[in-house]
């Protein structure tokens with residue numbers, strides 16, 4: 001049994017899709033917001049960023065290993081608050 005939940009990409013060069021988000025950048029005023037995952041020094045985050053100046057409008061913890069989701073990570077921990085239970 002595999003511990004992988006995710007499907008391996010089939011394209012030779014996978015590209016991160018960015019979901020357009022309605023709204024205006026609070027830093028530069030551009031109507032160019034997009035939601036997508038990023039990897040930074042603190043791990044993976046799901047962000048909404050301005051595509052003109054890269055200001056982050058929101059930044060929330062995402063999957064521990066990014067696009068790679070293990071069955072192990074889907075097991076709820078008893079000390080996790082319900083809203084933080086991994087999906």
Ligand SMILES: [Zn+2]
Nearest residue numbers: 025028050053
């Ligand atoms: Zn901006």
